[in-house]
Amino acid sequence: MTEERPEPRRVTISDPQVMRALAHPARLAIMEHLSGLEGGATATECAEIAGLSPSATSYHLRALARYGLIEEAPSRGDARERVWQAFSPSYYVESGQDADSDARAAELALVEAHLARDNQRTRDWIRRAPEQPAEWYHAAWFSDTMLLLTAEELAGLNEAIQQLMSPYLRRYRRTDPPEGARSVAVQYRAMPLD
Numbered sequence: 046m047t048e049e050r051p052e053p054r055r056v057t058i059s060d061p062q063v064m065r066a067l068a069h070p071a072r073l074a075i076m077e078h079l080s081g082l083e084g085g086a087t088a089t090e091c092a093e094i095a096g097l098s099p100s101a102t103s104y105h106l107r108a109l110a111r112y113g114l115i116e117e118a119p120s121r122g123d124a125r126e127r128v129w130q131a132f133s134p135s136y137y138v139e140s141g142q143d144a145d146s147d148a149r150a151a152e153l154a155l156v157e158a159h160l161a162r163d164n165q166r167t168r169d170w171i172r173r174a175p176e177q178p179a180e181w182y183h184a185a186w187f188s189d190t191m192l193l194l195t196a197e198e199l200a201g202l203n204e205a206i207q208q209l210m211s212p213y214l215r216r217y218r219r220t221d222p223p224e225g226a227r228s229v230a231v232q233y234r235a236m237p238l239d
Contacts, residue, residue, distance in 0.1 A: 056114075056133040059140055061151035063112045067138075068155040071095040072105050073162055076114060076131060081228070085118030085130035134214075163232045181227070199235060206233055 058064060067073065078094045079086060092102040106129050109115045118130035138155055140148035167187065174182055194202065210231065213219055219226075 056136040058136055058138045059144075059148070060112075061140070061148045063114070064138060064140070064148075064151035064155045066108055066112045067114065068151070068158040069105070070158060070162065071097055071102070072109055073158055075102070075105055075109065079115055079129060079131040080134045082130070084121075085128040087126050087128055091129070163230070166230050167232075196237075199237070203235060 058067070067076065072095075074095045075091050078091060088103040088106055089099045091106065092099045095102050095105065097105070106115065110117070110129070114132055114136070115129050116132050118128040120126070121128060138152060140152040144152070170185060171187075174185065177185075192202075
C-alpha cells in the first residue's frame with residue numbers, strides 16, 4: 046500500500062511584480078522543472094532546461110528567489126554548489142476581480158507566456174508524433190469541445206478533472222511511476238464564451 050503524502054502547499058500569485066517576474070520563458074521553464082523535482086537543482090542543471098548559460102540561469106534563479114517563488118534547498122554536501130527548489134509545487138495566478146489595470150496587464154502577460162509555451166508544445170508534438178511509438182501516438186489527445194454548463198457545473202467539472210489528475214502529479218504523488226512513464230503536458234482550459 047502506498048503511503049499517502051501530505052497535500053502540497055499551493056501559492057496564489059496576485060502581485061503584479063511577481064507576475065511580471067514569472068512572465069519570462071526561461072523562468073517558466075525553471076519553475077516547471079523545480080516544481081517537478083524533489084531535492085532541487087543547481088543553476089547548471091536548470092541551464093539545460095532553460096536553454097541558457099549557467100550564469101544567465103543564476104540571474105533568473107535569483108530573481109525567482111527575490112519574489113519568493115523558489116528558495117535554497119538543503120546542500121548536497123558540496124558547499125560550493127547552490128541548490129534551488131520551488132517554494133511550492135503548485136501556484137495559482139489571479140489578480141482578482143477588482144484588480145487595477147496594472148495588475149490585469151501583468152496577469153495577461155503571464156497568461157500569454159504560458160499560452161505561448163503550451164501552444165509551442167502542441168506544435169512540437171504534432172511535428173514529431175508520426176515518429177513516436179504507436180501507443181503514445183494513439184494515447185495523445187488534442188480536442189476542442191463545446192459544453193453547455195452552469196457556473197456550478199463548470200466548477201464541479203474542474204474539480205473532478207483536478208481529482209482525476211492528482212494521482213499522476215510528478216511531485217508529491219507519483220513517487221514510483223511504472224516503467225515507460227513519460228512527462229505529459231496537460232493543458233485544460235475552461236471558460237465561458239459570450
